[in-house]
Structure formats: C-alpha cells, structure tokens
Amino acid sequence: MEPYKLTATEVIAQIRDGSLTVEDYAKSLLSRIEQRDPVVKAWAYLDPDLVLKRARELDQIPPDQRGPLHGVAVGVKDVIYTKDMPTQHNSPIYTADAPALDAGCVAVLRQAGALILGKTTTTQFAATVAGPPTTNPHDPARTPGGSSSGSGAAVGDFQVPLALGTQTGGSTIRPGSFNGVYAFKPTWGAVSREGLKIYSLVLDTLGLYARSVGDLEVLADVFALTDDEAVERREGVEGMRFALLKNARDVFPEPGTGTKGAMEKAVRLLRENGASVEEVGMEWPEFGKIPAWHRCIMSTDGRTAFLPEYRTNKEKLDGFLVGHVENAGGYTHKARLEALDGIGALRPRVDEVLGRFDALITPSVLDEAPLGIESTGSAAFNGAWTALHVPVVNVPGFCGENGLPVGVSLVAPRYRDRHLLAVSGEVGKIFEGQGGWTRKNI
C-alpha cells in the first residue's frame, strides 16, 4: 500500500519496525498532495523542502529517543501558530505573517516526534462561514465545511492522517461529517489553547481529525487526556446505552434527508448490535435559550477579540466581524452575562443526564455537504454542545442522497473524553461497516 494511505497508527508501526523511513513517508504524502492539491486546495502553506528536511532530521533520531508520534504527519489549521511556517488566518491583514511561535499543541506534537506538514486552510480567523478555495475531496463542486476546511479535507483526501482544527460553533465537527472522517472536539479546557487565535475564550476548543478512532486515541495520549475513571474496554456495543435527545427541536432545526436517514440507520444498527437507544429529555425552560446564548457569547466575545484588527485594519476585516466589534447585534453586557451564567448553570445539569448513558447520538450537520464553496454550511447542530463544553466525536459511515458522507455525533459529559473515544471506536466499526458509505482510497 502507498504510505499516504496509512493511518497514523499504521505509520507508527511501519516506522518502528524499520519498514518505512520518515523521508519516504513524507515523499509519498507530498506526491499525493502534488497530485490532488490543484483540485482540493487544502493547504494555506506547505513547503516540501522544509518537510523533507524535517523528515530527514527525524530519521536521524536514534530509535530509543523517538516519541510516540515519531514521523507521523500532522496538518495544522492556519489559525494555530507554528514557529517555522507563516500563520495567516486567511486574513489579508496577516498575509505572509510568520511570528516565530509554536502553539502549545504544536510544541507537544513536535516533542512527540510529529512531522508538522503544513498549514491548512480556514475561514477568516475561523470566525466566518465564507469558504476558502478548498473543495470537498469527494466532490469538488461542494464545500468541505469550515472553518477547519483544509484540515477536514486533507485528512478525508489521504493527504495527511492527522490534522488540528478548532471549534467555536461547529468548525471541527461539520468538516468531519462533510469529509467522511472522525472529528473530535475534546472537553473545553482539556488541551492547551496557547497560540490559537482567539475568537471566543468561552467557546474556542482545539479539534482533532483522523481516519480512525485509534489515531484519535494516540493523540489523546499525547495530549495527556484522562478521565477520572478507568475506561472500560469492550468489544462491540452489546449492552451499551445510547440516548436520543427527545426535545431536540428546542435547540436544533429539522435535519435534511441525509442526516435523518443517518440517524435512523444509526439507531437501528446500534439496536441490532445489542445496544439500547432511548429518548431522554432536557426539557428545562432555559434549554431552548442555548442557541441564542451561544450567538450572544460568540458575538460579544468577538467584539473584544477583533478590536485590535478593527482598530488597525478595519477595511481588511470581514464585515461579519466588523459587526461583532460594532455590536451590530445590539447586545448589552446584561444580555452577555445572562448568556454566560445561563449556559454555566446548564452545564452540570446536562452532564448529569449525559452521564446516565454511554453516549448521546445527535446529528453532526444538516445534511451532506451542500453544493458550492462560497459558504461552509450551517453549524446549527454543534453550537449548543460547544457552549456546554462537552466532548463530541463525529463518527462517519453514512451516505447522503448524492453519495457524499454523512456522520453523526456522539456526546458525553465533560471530562469523559477517553470513555467517549472508546465508545466511538466500537460504534465506528459498525457505522463504517454497515452504514452505507465507504471511504475510497481515491
């Protein structure tokens, strides 16, 4: 098999047993990218010479000094600082800007031996829905989603096995679904956000992409994610308990055909495989306010976050973000505090309900990726979970009307990240095996 097709776990094994060098692996990825990038356009910055230089340096490290990610390539969303590459935020204010700074997550990855491959495209500051030129690897007429457009597309297209994204609304989970890959938004605060451009301190979370849950677990190890309780390892989903949100319409819109079909099939497959799936309500009067509260927090945090760019380069700032700074939404501080405190009060209540189940199943997206790349699509199914700070995994495996991938989200209480990954691994085997959508080694 061509090395570019390997998962991170497989790359680690082949480099460890000496059957693959980091340099040969890098060359395989670069040739894949060379072949595909003219169509997919997932990269905001990629310097093949730098990649090969770093790959050769990694090959020189003696085996007993190698880290757990030795040689594995990682794409980094271009709102995350990298000290040897530019960080441009898809903003004309920061064209070719290159502060010599590694984000905390990038420093941890490098120390673990990762090969930072390049910077992946994003919407402006990961804060708008205006797409970069990136296309969906499964259909170039469609969006890969956003704001982590390039990371989702590059992993879905076998250009890199792992990538970093961020999520403030649905910026990690949506591209996960549209590109047919696993996407993981850990518990808010569980991974350093040092060196990620700020949109909202309360909402922004690092996101992780891979083509297998095992790969996400390797990343979770590297980022020292732990649960309070040891994770029970089980084969299959027999006896697992899943929840469906009874009052989903209080916070989410009606899903489209692709997602409706995926949800129905997901429930059927879980039941056929011995799991229970039951409806659970979060029917508190405040629950329905979450979408409005999420918008208020995003907008009022954005008011503060983009003041520097507004003051120095207003004419180069996206109109949506100018609106945040100018408070186009007319939010008072009182409204902001009601949103912050209201969401805060719901978090432990939601945790308590989620804690009764192995995971809650909920849509990742409205439907398969829509036509056009101008808009990266709707985050309507994601913002509530982002605001609640709970971990979410997009599990792929289903198919929309036009043959594009559709995933569903699994959700667990805060700091049950490892449990959620373990459950997602078993669920993923079933969904990927019997859901109807198969990842092509394009």
Added chain:
Amino acid sequence: MEPYKLTATEVIAQIRDGSLTVEDYAKSLLSRIEQRDPVVKAWAYLDPDLVLKRARELDQIPPDQRGPLHGVAVGVKDVIYTKDMPTQHNSPIYTADAPALDAGCVAVLRQAGALILGKTTTTQFAATVAGPPTTNPHDPARTPGGSSSGSGAAVGDFQVPLALGTQTGGSTIRPGSFNGVYAFKPTWGAVSREGLKIYSLVLDTLGLYARSVGDLEVLADVFALTDDEAVERREGVEGMRFALLKNARDVFPEPGTGTKGAMEKAVRLLRENGASVEEVGMEWPEFGKIPAWHRCIMSTDGRTAFLPEYRTNKEKLDGFLVGHVENAGGYTHKARLEALDGIGALRPRVDEVLGRFDALITPSVLDEAPLGIESTGSAAFNGAWTALHVPVVNVPGFCGENGLPVGVSLVAPRYRDRHLLAVSGEVGKIFEGQGGWTRKNI
C-alpha cells in the same frame, strides 16, 4: 517639572500643545531609568535606541493623524507579546525568545499612538511567587510584589506613567498596593487576552497601572470599555454608598496592622466626606469555598497550560508549575468541575449584592510590602475577586508601620468598570489627600 514625573494625561496635553516632543519625553524617561534601574531593576528588556527611534517616528506623524495616547510611554509585562522586543516570561526556556507578534492589547495601544517603552519583569510565567530581581522603589530591601513586579515598580518609581500587568491570583492588585499606584483589573473578558501567556483561561485578566485614575480612564477609552448605563459624574463622595464584607473571614485571612489601619481610616474618611459605609453579608454556604475553588482552578488550568513546557523543558520549569502538570494537588476532574460550576453560580449572586452599592471596600494586601525580594507576597485578598470576574481598583494613599504605601481595593459588579473608575477617582482624591502616605517625586 521633569517630563518623567508627568501622568499620561499631562503628557498628552503637553505633546498636544507642542510644549513637549515625544523624543524629549522619551529622553527624560530613559535618563530616569538610567539613574534608577541599577536599584529598582524593573525592566526585563529595554533598548534605548529602539525607544528613541520610535519616539522620533511618532514625532513625524502629523497632528491630525495622532491617536489618543500619542507619545505616552507604556511598560509591558514580559508575559505579553511585543513584535519588536523579546518576550521571555522570566523563564530560562524562553531566554532571548522573540516571536514577532503583538498581543491584542499592544496592537491597540500602538494604534492609539503609545510608545511601547520596554518589557517589565515578572515572576516565572506570571505563575509563581518567586520574585525577579526587582526591588520596591520605596525601599530596595522590600519586594515590589508580583507577579507584575516590574510594571508596578516602574510606575511607582516614575520610570513610566502606564504599564500593563496580568492577574490570575493577585498579580495586578498586590503590586499596585506595594508600590503606591492605581491598579485596575477590568471585568474578565472585557479586554482582549490575545497574546498573553496563558496560566488559567478562567482567571487570567489583563491589568493596568497608572499614577492617576484619569490615566486609567484614558486607557479604558482606548480599550473601548463601556458600561451598559451612562456613568454619573459626581464631585466628591457625598451620598455614595460603600459596602464592607461582613463575612470577610469566610474567604480572607486577618489583615496585618498596615492594612487594618488603612481599612479603618478609609471607612472614616469616606464617612467624614458624606458617604455611607455599611456591612453587607454574602453568607451563602458556598461562599467560603471560593479560596479552595480558586486554587483548584488555577492548579488544574496550570496542568493543561504548562504541559508543553513540561514536555519540552521539564528541568527548566519552576517546581511549583511542575507540580501543576503532575497534579501534585491530586485534583480530580470532578473537583475541577465543582469549582468551575460553583464559582460560576456565585458570580450573578455576588453581582447582585455589589450592585446595591457604589463599590465594596476590601483589603488589597495583607500589609505593606514585606522585607526581602525572594517572595512577592500573598494574594490572599485578591483571588476571590479574580475568580468572580468582577472589576477591582487598588486605590493608594495609606501608610504602613514602616512608611511604605498601603492601598485598599474597590470592587463593583461585572461590567461596571467605568462606574468603578469614576468612583475610584473621587475616592482616590480623598485617600491620597488625607490617607497619610504621599507619593514622593523620588
């Protein structure tokens, strides 16, 4: 008067009317620093040639294109990124490190015309109490406090009129009191924290130093701080209502002689000047948990924040921070969530009580600055307010047993920053006039 003695407001006026150039002003500050820095050691980085170059550039800007802070010098705590100077965090890991990045607050200041003078000393990552070499300008045998040691000392010593600090426990307010200056911790989230090294996302707040409340108001304008309601301007404190926390011993230790005297005198002076001062209780069972919750949040946020440095340079990381990463406190995620959610639930309740008054008066510090510079002192009176996200101003004017300055804190509900500054201005006139400690133009 020597220009170095001027407040920011006075500098703005003199530059505006043409009686002072930025270059001459900068030369005066540099000569003050040259004379005093061998003793005070407030600067982690200062390049006089760069300062003079920037000053001359500012002098070239036509008057109609000048910003509101045109030519005013600002010191920047060395955990805040500046694109033309190193940012070293008082850490051997980052010696001479200089990512070409301006923090959001620095970008806003530059755009407003500020002259970024240099980087001020800090404890390691603003996260320990181990003092930098900086001494108290009023007694070189004593600490200037920390972690914003250099910013507090430089403003207190007339080396710069304005400076930026940060606060996670008491890192802004404590140096304010020890150095006899105004220190302002705005509402959490009101000013961009882009480009400030992270200790705790939930606690870290930018802090501001000045020798007059008018100067802090200029900064508040530049940072676009607003209240929901228009601020009522009054002369004097007649008719104002102040609160004292009845159950202070639930969260704070017994203050020392200097602070006890300052608090008593503060109450007497306010009453003599026509204000009311009444006791108010926050006697909820959870209130007493705030100090433990604050420690838990700081430690568990630090566990995530310093993982990158721990992984890459453990041997160069302060033992206290190694303890955070290794979870020396033995905190579970459950304990962390209880702390986060518990403090979150208290915030609106505390706001409600504070909202009945013009401000609450509470100690800033245990006492005047202690002897020795090894430790920057205790933050016992500050952490609760930091965790509650409320704005706090240290108002100087009182005197300890050894003649050193002692301030008291005024506290208001979240997002009443401008109201609090207006009140602090009137209170400050009284405390500075009759409190017993006078700032010498050393």
